[in-house]
Structure formats: structure tokens, C-alpha cells
Amino acid sequence: MSKTSNGSPATAAIKAATNPMVSPLLTDLYQFTMAYAYWKAGKHQERAVFDLYFRKSPFGGEYTVFGGLEECIRFIANFKFKEEDISFLRSVMPTCEDAFFDYLRKVDCSDVEVYAISEGSVVFPKVPLMIVKGPVAVVQLLETPFVNLVNYASLVTTNAARHRFVAGKSKTLLEFGLRRAQGPDGGISASKYCYVGGFDATSNVAAGKLFNIPLRGxxxxxxxxxxxxxxxxxxxxxxxxxxxxxxxxxxxxxxxxxxxxxxxxxxxxxxxxxxxxxxxxxxxxxxxxxxxxxxxxxxxxxxxxxxxxxxxxxxxxxxxxxxxxxxxxxxxxxxxxxxxxxxxxxxxxxxxxxxxxxxxxxxxxxxxxxxxxxxxxxxxxxxDAYGIGTYLVTCYSQAALGCVFKLVEINSQPRIKLSEDVSKVSIPCKKRCFRLYGKEGYALVDIMTGENEPPPKIGERILCRHPFNESKRAYVVPQNVEELMKCYWAGKSVLPLSLNAFLLWLCYIFLLKHVWC
The missing domain is CATH 3.20.20 (TIM Barrel)
Structure with missing residues (x-):
């Protein structure tokens, strides 16, 4: 891994997840019980769309840096139940019909589509980091591992970015957190995503080998x-x-x-x-x-x-x-x-x-x-340089980002989750997401539209509105329009899994007035 590219073309075989513990069984039991209930009801092949997003930026801040996409694509590229997996599931779900386990033997992600914002990008609440489309039972099985792979990755990447912003562009930042990280995978993940978030090197030798991160010590x-x-x-x-x-x-x-x-x-x-x-x-x-x-x-x-x-x-x-x-x-x-x-x-x-x-x-x-x-x-x-460990890799001031994975459409019909807590209300339908830029090249706002709505146009005045707060609205005349969601998986790898170098121009982030449309 380098900060600009993982080097592999889109057509190349995708490696397995970095951690061998990441398998189809790395999920919650209710994903399998729901999959069985979908199958039993004959709904398992219905086309569903799920959004993966977070509700609030971490550390009391105004932005998040997206991490974990590469590991998600690695996971689905190698998604397959082994016979020992099937045997174990039989033992914990003894009342399920044999035909369901025959179905699981054939399950893969060849009929799944994944749209995502580029890894390493600055992202904001409610805007999907990933949109996952496919057979509802299969996509449901992806929920927990996807949230797991994105949650800590984005949290620690953001933590690293915040340290970089405070330290300044001229200082060298060294990640020294392995001995205090939450287990071996916490240490490996921290080294990788701190590098994505703007650190210059790590003391973690295994991470240096796995991801080609410069080593210091x-x-x-x-x-x-x-x-x-x-x-x-x-x-x-x-x-x-x-x-x-x-x-x-x-x-x-x-x-x-x-x-x-x-x-x-x-x-x-x-x-x-x-x-x-x-x-x-x-x-x-x-x-x-x-x-x-x-x-x-x-x-x-x-x-x-x-x-x-x-x-x-x-x-x-x-x-x-x-x-x-x-x-x-x-x-x-x-x-x-x-x-x-x-x-x-x-x-x-x-x-x-x-x-x-x-x-x-x-x-x-x-x-x-x-x-x-x-x-x-x-x-x-x-x-000149800082060696930072415990508070960085453990994300001491916030335990989790709080990513969620919500159904927004099934069989082309929008779906919404309602709640008395307005922050937990989901935004229905399959979306397109855009970042609008002003005259000086600064990002002004991210907006979401329905998939079939016309996209924002350069030079055209647009009213952007917050979906849950009527007082938050703004007119914007974009000088450049960037579509954020790109297709990374459509039954096979579509785009190279390249990590954006974390842009050190974080000062512009605080100019973003983030509303939704």
C-alpha cells in the first residue's frame, strides 16, 4: 500500500482480507436468522439497497475521513462459505431446513453492487459512505462485517487526520501505538489507517511489511x-x-x-x-x-x-x-x-x-x-517529530464512530426507518451524492438526490436543504460538481482500490457548511 495507490489494476485478482478472521461467519447471529426467514418466505432474491453511513462526526468535530473500503471489497471478493462453516451453522440453527444450507453453499457476491466514496476522502454525517445493492439475504449477511471494517478504520483515520491538522504539515508524525492497541488486529489496523490519515511512519514492523508503510524506531x-x-x-x-x-x-x-x-x-x-x-x-x-x-x-x-x-x-x-x-x-x-x-x-x-x-x-x-x-x-x-501511541490508536476520546447499515429501497420501492429520535430516521431511496465547489476551488456543500433526479449543474442556482431541520438551508451556485459515489464492485472489481493521499488542506474543511438536499 502507498498513499496514492495499491497498485493493482481493476481486473487483477483481489487478495483476501488482511485479517484471516474476516470470514462470512464474522457477523451477528441475527443476520443468519433473517437470511433464513427471507429464504423461508421466498424473499431472499428480492433486490435491496442499503446505505452505510454515520450519524455524527467523531471527537466533537466537523468531519470524518473514510477508511475501510479496500477491506470491504477484499471481503466480498472472497465471500464463500466453507463446508466447516456450513456444519457449524447447522449446529447453531438445528431447526432450519437442509435446503437453506444448500442455498448458503452457493452464495457469493457475484450479484452484488457496491458504490462508495473514495477511501481517504473527507466525509460527513448522513451521506452514505457506501451503497450496497443486491439480493436482500446476501446483502444482509454483509451488514455486520462491513460496519465492523469501516467503523474503526474511519474513526482512527479521522483521529490521525486531526493530529496531523494540529501538528501542522511540516512536522513528522510517527505512530507508536502497537503495544497499547486493542489486540493484534487493532494494532495492524491502526498502523494502516493512521498512515492513510496523514502519519509518516510506524514502529509496527508487521504493518510495514503488509502495507509498505515506512518504519521508524x-x-x-x-x-x-x-x-x-x-x-x-x-x-x-x-x-x-x-x-x-x-x-x-x-x-x-x-x-x-x-x-x-x-x-x-x-x-x-x-x-x-x-x-x-x-x-x-x-x-x-x-x-x-x-x-x-x-x-x-x-x-x-x-x-x-x-x-x-x-x-x-x-x-x-x-x-x-x-x-x-x-x-x-x-x-x-x-x-x-x-x-x-x-x-x-x-x-x-x-x-x-x-x-x-x-x-x-x-x-x-x-x-x-x-x-x-x-x-x-x-x-x-x-x-520536529512526534511519536504518538495510546491516545491515537485507542481513539481514547471516543470509543466508536457509530456506523449504521439501513435498508433504503427494496424492489425499487423506497423504505424508511422512523423514530421518535429524529437523528435515527433514515433517508429513503437509492441516492446519488455530489460535492459542490465554489469559485476559489473550496468545497461548499455535499448534497444527496434521488437516483433518477437531475444532477446539479455548474453555474445553476440550487437550493440545498437539511432533511430534518427546516432552518438549515442555503442557495449554492456551484463552479464545479463532483459525483462522490463510484462503483467499486459489480460482481467483480470495477475500479482499482487506490487510497487517496490525505489532503493536508484541512483548513478548507471548516468552511464547509454541510446541508442535505
Missing amino acids: THSHAFVSSFMSPDEIVDKALQSRDGSRTCKDFVNLVQAWLSKLQRTDSLRGIFGETNQSELAAFISYALAFPSGFLALVDTYDVMRSGIPNFCAVALALNELGYKASGIRLDSGDLAYLSVQVRKFFCAVEKEIGVPGFSRTFITASNDLNEETLDHLNKQGHEV
Whole structure:
């Protein structure tokens, strides 16, 4: 997977769902009981249309980013009951006729159509993310897995997008949530959809392999505290980057640079004797990864030990033609520490004369979330990258998106779900959905029309109305009209399953005045 394409043409065979647990049995029992009742009544082949949508944008926000379409198409492309599935269903539905299970053996999705908004798109409440059309019994069996595959995917993609919006386009965002995710699939899904939502890399190696997501990571505090002193380092040799020479004692070279730093006027008094076990760990890591040396500097004392030790190793690497990747802060006042670290780097560049050293990368972690990033921005900081885990992948501030899957048409007859709670009233009939754009290219509004109604036209004044709130209405004269729903499946794959790069122009989202027609 890349952010712009999954690479496979529409005619290529579609792989199975990423998680092997995604099978026709990954559904609620009532889907099978309804399927049997449809079959028993002779209604199972009737043509039905269902909308998959959500009622309210998550996290108290105004938008959602759609995720999960690719996995839904993978699921239906491989939808088939195995004999062991049939045997299990017989055991839990013992009163059902044998002919029903014969019917299930033949069920696939060759008579199903799926229309959807492109994955990675910004979407809004009530507008269908997916429209699924086909035999009512078959489409009913797709309800729970589709909602499952879209719900968390869209929620975590949106969470990632919100973090990207707050962090800004220039910052690097790293997803570090695997160890805190809800199980292995939660971790894999989070890595994939955080990448779709605007993150740059993940620490999750399995996700890197599965989806071609860039991997990033360094060492832990355990690595630092496992060393006692530089005397433990046995192989001290390091070849220069261009291979022209070999430094036989890299440890001695680092210690010489540390002494030079201690004698430098502008740095004198900032640190004294640094922690030697930390220094040993940094040297060992640099010897292992001289081209990718990124050090965790807060195991003991950031400014009095971690940063001086890092700088000594980085300067020794620089002498051999390498460039250190940077440092990571994982505790303390991140805004203050990042500013102090940047000042130290600037002083080193000025006094030692190493061009670019002042711009050495500073990464921050430690239970970061959207609010933390906002607070850091308001305080002022020098952080270049954020490693974000728990609050990101668990979607801590909202448990679920709340997607629903509602029947809107059967046998070409509209159907509606009524409720005393107006937010739960469904919008009947098979729809077309359009996004209207203004003169400056910004999206103005999304509207829905009946399938057979004329589409909105460029330059033609349109009255857009909210279906449940008469006071929400607006006249719009679109300068461009984009039809949102595309056919991705019509018994076979119709369009490539390409993921849109998440557009970082999220500022325009807040200009959208979303009403329905």
C-alpha cells in the first residue's frame, strides 16, 4: 500500500482480507436468522439497497475521513462459505431446513453492487459512505462485517487526520501505538489507517511489511540502562562512511569530543561528568547504526547528561562522514526541554563549526494526544517529530464512530426507518451524492438526490436543504460538481482500490457548511 495507490489494476485478482478472521461467519447471529426467514418466505432474491453511513462526526468535530473500503471489497471478493462453516451453522440453527444450507453453499457476491466514496476522502454525517445493492439475504449477511471494517478504520483515520491538522504539515508524525492497541488486529489496523490519515511512519514492523508503510524506531530506556561503562564495548572500530579509512577506537574519539565540549566556553557549566553507562549505550548504538543514530536522551538527565553524550557521539560520527538522525525526548516538560536542546545544538554548531548541527532532529513522545500538541504549539517549542501511541490508536476520546447499515429501497420501492429520535430516521431511496465547489476551488456543500433526479449543474442556482431541520438551508451556485459515489464492485472489481493521499488542506474543511438536499 502507498498513499496514492495499491497498485493493482481493476481486473487483477483481489487478495483476501488482511485479517484471516474476516470470514462470512464474522457477523451477528441475527443476520443468519433473517437470511433464513427471507429464504423461508421466498424473499431472499428480492433486490435491496442499503446505505452505510454515520450519524455524527467523531471527537466533537466537523468531519470524518473514510477508511475501510479496500477491506470491504477484499471481503466480498472472497465471500464463500466453507463446508466447516456450513456444519457449524447447522449446529447453531438445528431447526432450519437442509435446503437453506444448500442455498448458503452457493452464495457469493457475484450479484452484488457496491458504490462508495473514495477511501481517504473527507466525509460527513448522513451521506452514505457506501451503497450496497443486491439480493436482500446476501446483502444482509454483509451488514455486520462491513460496519465492523469501516467503523474503526474511519474513526482512527479521522483521529490521525486531526493530529496531523494540529501538528501542522511540516512536522513528522510517527505512530507508536502497537503495544497499547486493542489486540493484534487493532494494532495492524491502526498502523494502516493512521498512515492513510496523514502519519509518516510506524514502529509496527508487521504493518510495514503488509502495507509498505515506512518504519521508524530507536532504542528504549532498557537499552541505555543495560550498559555500565564504555569499557564493556569490545569492538571499537568504525569505518568511515566513504570507506576510505577506519577509526580503530571510536570510543576514544567520542570521549575526545566530549572533553572538547566540556572545554567550550559557551557550554561550560551546563554539564559536568555525564553518565558513563548512557554514553556507552549511545556509542554501542552508533557503532551498530552509524547512519541512523537516534538517541533516547532522558534516561538520566536530559541537559546535564543525555544531550552532551549525544552530541559527543554525533560529532564523532560527523568526523567519519556520518550524520546523526537526532534525539528523542520521552518525559518532562517537552516544550521547555526542546527549546533548551535546540539552544545547545545551536551553540555546538557555532562553537565547533559543524554546518547544520543546529537543525538536528528533535522527536518527542510520552502519551501525546491532540490536546498536548495544541498546548505545545501555544507554549512554543522546537519539536520536529512526534511519536504518538495510546491516545491515537485507542481513539481514547471516543470509543466508536457509530456506523449504521439501513435498508433504503427494496424492489425499487423506497423504505424508511422512523423514530421518535429524529437523528435515527433514515433517508429513503437509492441516492446519488455530489460535492459542490465554489469559485476559489473550496468545497461548499455535499448534497444527496434521488437516483433518477437531475444532477446539479455548474453555474445553476440550487437550493440545498437539511432533511430534518427546516432552518438549515442555503442557495449554492456551484463552479464545479463532483459525483462522490463510484462503483467499486459489480460482481467483480470495477475500479482499482487506490487510497487517496490525505489532503493536508484541512483548513478548507471548516468552511464547509454541510446541508442535505
